[in-house]
Amino acid sequence: MGPGPIFFGPDKRTKMKKTGQEEIRVLLGNVAIARGIVEAGCHVVTSYPGTPSSEIVPAVVEFKKELGLNTYIEWSANEKVAYDNALAASLTGKRAAVAMKQVGLNVASDSLMSSAYTGVIGGLVIISCDDPGPHSSQTEQDSRFFAMFAKVPAFDPSTPQEAKEMIKEAFELSEMFQIPVVLRPTIRVSHAKQSVKLAPLKVLDREANFEKNPERWAATPKYRLVLHKKLNETLQKISERFEKDTKWNYEVGKSISASLGIITCSVSFANLMDILDELNLKSEINVLKIGTPYPLPQKRIADFIDRHKKVLIIEETDSVIESQIIDKSKVLGRLTGHIPLAGELSPDGIHNILAEVLRELGIANLEKITDSKLDKLIEKLNLQVRKPTLCAGCPERAAFFAIKKALPKAIYASDIGCYTLGLNLKAVDTVLDMGAGITLASGFYQAYHQDKKDIPIVATMGDSTFYHSGTASLLNAVYNNARFILVILDNEITAMTGMQPTPGLGITADGSKGKIIPLKELIKGCGVKWIKTIDPYEVKNLVKLLKEAKEYSQRKDGGIAAIIARHPCIIRFPEVCEENPVKVEITDDCNGCNYCLDFFECPALYPDEERNIVEIDRNFCVDCGVCIDACPKGAIIPMEKKNKAPL
Amino acid sequence: MRLQIILAGIGGQGILFSSKVFSELGLKMGLDIMGSETHGMSQRGGSVIAHLKLGKFQSPLIRNGAADILYSFEENETYNTLKFLKGGGICFVNLESVDQFNKRIMKVLKEKEIALRAFDATGAASKIGSIRSANIVLIGYSVGTGLVAIKYEDLKYVLELVSREKDLKINLKALELGFQEGKRTSKNPGKSL
Structure with missing residues (x-):
């Protein structure tokens, strides 16, 4: 029994992959971001590694090698150091990008806040990768709030392809208004994988040329006030530009019968679109996608809210768009308790939020996703949660x-x-x-x-x-x-x-x-x-x-x-371990006290419950021999000690 | 055409490499690729899962009950990821025999017409001296069964494209081995659901 073959053979479209000069590659989000940096003709790239941003710099290195570029790339000692090095390049008129994880921006924030006032010369783009979940971070903080705090514009991509395009736009905007610009991919963009269309590289021949201007670059508090006022004017101009923009901010569906509008951004937009497609809800719901959460295109938002009975805001990780909306009387979101205050918004999570709101508004009766029979059975298995562990031999x-x-x-x-x-x-x-x-x-x-x-x-x-x-x-x-x-x-x-x-x-x-x-x-x-x-x-x-x-x-x-x-x-x-292997074995002295499992915790040691002893999993063991010291009974010994038999 | 694949296992089992193999295969077929991967701390022996969607999709994540195929390289991770499979989907698990699989869960799978195929890919891979190639063995096996209509030649072509030079020979050997085993069992599918 079971289904028939699932079609997975090559089809006619294979030949259509490459039309003209267009090249398509499957890229990780961070690699697409690296490609965007390169396509923008960026001269200097700095970073300190941190999940989910770490793959950006190695990918820039790869593109540099592949394309024979002269890009200066550095792993900096920390994020603030990375920021300042990139900023200096920008002050000489070159384009610079600095990449980090969201908590890295805390470290670089001193520089971000100050450089928002002084501004930049060559385009400066800060890539701060957020980690809703959190999957691999100490906080779930929303970098868009940092952009708002520092008063610099932010772009919020929903896919790797869009992230690549936004980087290029961010460089243009940064140079046009002489302001640092933030790109905020979430982990689901950074670690998403997509077939991405590549574009030709921009070639910018620029020689370093720092023009002295102490009133700006070494501004005292008196001039800082002047710079702050100027920054506010710049933001106003950027805001007007974002109001007119239709590339990053656009509506999907223009159904006049729709009584619910949804304003959304980042990967939540992508998740929502697939759900609406699947549930055939496109005539009941109109969507406004926002790619520039700061400064927020207020008029567009107000107009969208005006045309709907209620508007739901779905955004990760915090309420950056929602809290900026001036008239919130028709708005549903985190502030009204319709969206969870912590954690990632999974597709199923969005489905259930939608079900709740549609029911509340009497628009549709959408069934919520609950634990199935299978989920319940699997829960009963009490599977051991596989927590990350130090490698065998670490x-x-x-x-x-x-x-x-x-x-x-x-x-x-x-x-x-x-x-x-x-x-x-x-x-x-x-x-x-x-x-x-x-x-x-x-x-x-x-x-x-x-x-x-x-x-x-x-x-x-x-x-x-x-x-x-x-x-x-x-x-x-x-x-x-x-x-x-x-x-x-x-x-x-x-x-x-x-x-x-x-x-x-x-x-x-x-x-x-x-x-x-x-x-x-x-x-x-x-x-x-x-x-x-x-x-x-x-x-x-x-x-x-x-x-x-x-x-x-x-x-x-x-x-x-x-x-x-x-x-x-x-x-x-690995060659270090291979140099001096110490193959160990467990002798009959093992009485299954599990001391080594509890206090040494090597993935290559496991309990043989039937025989009440500990065994070595040779698939994991790297012959480091350290566990010899971990057994209080002396039951783990080097193999050759016992077996000196001639071979 | 739209196809959704989940690849599950633990850090170090080559989930990300397998995802690369399928995405390049999709690209070769002229399909749009969208997906999601686990990077970072979980790669230190924790659960690793890759979502891969071929065809027109916007979201990188596969929803519960939507996946066509699940490749699981570790038994427990199979239980954790079965929820992704749709009714009528297929699960290939790296396990000596389906007899080892939880009976009550097998019953539910049967109700949902989900096929479960177990193959000891690790055992087979160790025979060619490369446990790390168990992922390729299992993929080769799935193609051999004929349940997943990928052409062996296409998979070979993609492996040649994405393998590191030093791994290519063993990867091709692993593919061939898995494929032959899959073909052999499909003639005598007694153990399948």
């Missing part, structure tokens, strides 16, 4: 295991990166934002020390995070006499976001050689006197070293003790 697991072993009662202040997953080993107590591993550790120290209590505190931070924002935190801690143990988890790469190089590696964004900034010298420069480097695979030695570090941090003439736990990421540098 050096960070070894370091966390040693930290827990040496200092079981410490406060563990950690940070953002793969090593956030030290949570699973119960070796992470706090994760706030980039750099807070050190600042929270010093803050904890001061709070306890004030009460004359000195408890062990361990700050853990990855190498890339330390380069991002560790130095100011660390020198502040040293300066103010804080004491704790700092463990830098140095895997020589930015692993979580996709293996971007760090200043410690000495390789730049496009693979060319950069200067190496050694971690040890940097830590020393922050005033730390006690610094040791160790391979965390040597668990026993690391435990010993951590105890010494604790002693130093509590000694009268002691201070902050720093340990650089250095071992290359086994995913990025």
